[in-house]
Amino acid sequence: MSPSVAYGTDIDERTKAAEQSATDVLTAPDIPWNLVIWNDPVNLMSYVSFVFQSYFGYSESKAHKLMMEVHKKGRSIVAHGSKEQVEQHAVAMHGYGLWATVEKAASGNETPGKGGRQRG
Amino acid sequence: MAKAFKYGLKGISGYLEPAERDLLRGLLDDVISMLESDVRENEDPLAALIGLDMDVKQPGDRALLRLLPNVMKDDDGGSLEFRQLTERSVRESKIGALRAAALGLDKNELVLTPDDATRWSMALNDVRLVLAERLDIRDEADAEHIHSMQDWSQAEDVESYLALVYNFTTWLQESLVQAMMAARQAKS
Incomplete structure (x- = not known):
């Protein structure tokens, strides 16, 4: 629902963005859990894709890609x-x-999608 | 005959005949009573207030288990602990969506706000999950087989009747999701 926000070009924002990514790197090993969606023959592909878009805020193409991965x-x-x-x-x-x-992330197993964004 | 949901000037709208609305209301009520069935009377009111349920068990019924699945694949203890903390609220949100959809069935023409549409899609999905368990749909081939039954003159026993009902709810949900996608795209 919420549009993606591009960082402005002023210094403050850049610093903020840099700090953000530094924090991500530091905390990454401490957040080792995955959310897994399993295939089933009932849920509609369009519905699954819609849920990925509306709940996680993923783009249509990312939602479609993840849905196809579940399906295939x-x-x-x-x-x-x-x-x-x-x-x-x-x-x-x-x-x-x-x-x-949910499952503990196994190292080097699958590449997880970027973490889901919480809806406000 | 019902008309597919569509997105237009009024928002998301659909049309259902009285017999179709009765059918859907019955299905929604069935799922509501499944989800309400285990509510106990002698429970700790404080625990109930904060949504805890220490007596909860993994559902024995497969359809109910599909609506309220285990959260861990190979950890029954962890899944049970999760149920104690969360199952009540999942049940309540499902019942809320199912009730909202049932209440909206009071006239032939349905006009849905975005929130209504989300609740409708969740409710229809739960109805389909339960019907699919009753129809024993285990894989894509089963789903294909059920999907091939489209002719109401084929409704000669309970199973073929259920299959046709399942296909009707599938068609309705698909058209609703397409309308919701169109509404999203119009907004962005």
Whole structure:
């Protein structure tokens, strides 16, 4: 729902962006949980893609790519974060009727999508 | 006959005949009673207030288990702990969406706000998940087989009737999601 925000070019914003990415790098190893969506023969492809767009704020193409991965490979990691974060996503996915589980991220296993953004 | 949902000047709208609305209301009510069935009377009111449910168990019914799945693949203990903390709220949000959809079935023409549409899509999805369990849809081939039954003159037993009902709700949900996508695109 919320449009993506491009950082302005002024110095303050740049600094903020730099700090942001530095923090990401530092905390990345400490957030080793994945949200997995599993394939099932009932959920409509369009619906799954719509949920990825409207709940996570993913672009249409990213949502489509993740949905196709669920459909073809049987599962896809659609978000990652702390255990609490992915559990919160799982509650929301169960609300939508998607088959979601959480799991500890195994190193070098699959490349997770960029973490899901929380809706306000 | 029902008309597909579409996005237009009024927002998202659809049209259902009285018999179709009765059918849908019955399906929505069935899922509501499934989700309400286990609510216990003698429970700790404080725990209930904050949404905890320490007596919760993994559902024995497969359809209910599909609506409220385990959150961990190979950890029953972890999944149960998660249920104690969250299952009540998932049930309540599902029941809320199903009730809202059922209440909206009071006239032939449906005009949905974006929030209504989201609740409708969730409710229709839950109805389809339950019907699919009853129809034993386990894989894509089963789904194809059920999908091939489109002719109401084929409705000769409970299973073929359920299959036709399932296909009707699938068609309705697909048209709703397409209308919701069109609404999203119009906004951005």
